[in-house]
Amino acid sequence: MDFWGSGPEGREAGGFSFHLLNANAPEEEVQRHSHEEAHFVLVLAGGYMSSAVGAPLVSDTPVLIYNPPGTTHQDRFHGGKGRFVAISGGTGPEAAALCLRDPYAHRLAHGIARDIDAATPFSLEANALQLHAAISPLSSDEARSAQVPPSWLNRAVEMIFTSHDPDMSVAAVASDAGVHPVHLARVFRRFLGCSPGEYLRGHRLERAAAMLGEGVASLAAVAQSAGFVDQAHLTRAFRSRLDTTPAQWRRSRDVARIQDADAATRQ
Known part of the structure; x- marks a missing residue:
């Protein structure tokens, strides 16, 4: 894990890591940095400033960012204050970083945030895999569960x-x-x-x-x-x-x- 945040140790499941973190550095101290692994960032609180495609200059709505492997950026929280969930791992597409507006992906990420301590490893892995499916072309309708949003x-x-x-x-x-x-x-x-x-x-x-x-x-x-x-x-x-x-x-x-x-x- 390589995030500008602090929090509990986190969870590991199926090659993925899951962390619930609080921003821990003043905004001006956050330098350009790189991430080897693909990862998602779900912003739970604070104004997030990201260079991902489609991201607002500063967020005030639920924001879910996908960063491909090898991403280098200076994403950070306005004022250095914020709370987020980081989900790392998997083999996501090597495309530009992307701000996801898909309600299905948001539901999955919020579910991970809500149940990060109590969920079984199977459930965490399944939800992380479904997140990756949300940013990849679907081969069939089977990738969507019966609880898909309307x-x-x-x-x-x-x-x-x-x-x-x-x-x-x-x-x-x-x-x-x-x-x-x-x-x-x-x-x-x-x-x-x-x-x-x-x-x-x-x-x-x-x-x-x-x-x-x-x-x-x-x-x-x-x-x-x-x-x-x-x-x-x-x-x-x-x-x-x-x-x-x-x-x-x-x-x-x-x-x-x-x-x-x-x-x-x-x-």
Whole structure:
């Protein structure tokens, strides 16, 4: 194991290792580092900053990252505070690091996090193998169990992450998915570990953080574009989730370079 975190000894099963960790280093001390093994990182708390394809500049929604063997990066937590599960091992595809939005993969990873101490080695190994199956082409429907999430959940997640409509609502997502909002909330909680409202609010904060990282629009314009009621609402969200203000975030960080530099390195 080679992670910037501390915690219990962890578990081993079927060639995989499983660790529940707390970030243990100030953000500025985390240097570029490499991992020999393929691994998944499920962020349970904190604002995670990753160079993986599809990752937000700083996370405020459930984030699951796949890093292939030999990954070199500078992924870290904003402010050096966070909690995560690391699942190492297996022979995953040697592709670019990837941020997974697949609800099925999230459910598997959350299950590992929840049962890491009590689960049998067989169960841990089976779930880790299914995680790898989620990032590999499926040869048949047998890779999915009877508890696979409904197809509309993928559409709902995609709608939230592709829409730039500041008036987006949970009711609108439920309507597009063709389900009742209460049912949407239950399924979101089951597979993604949060309510659709929490997911939507988190994505709005992620969008605002990205716009602020670009350093172009005014704070009021960022708030409006990202779907906040006003600038004060945006400030409250930043204080609550990232322990800083939008203005402080913009002044103190050149967050866009984190991903741009890593992308240039991979090319």
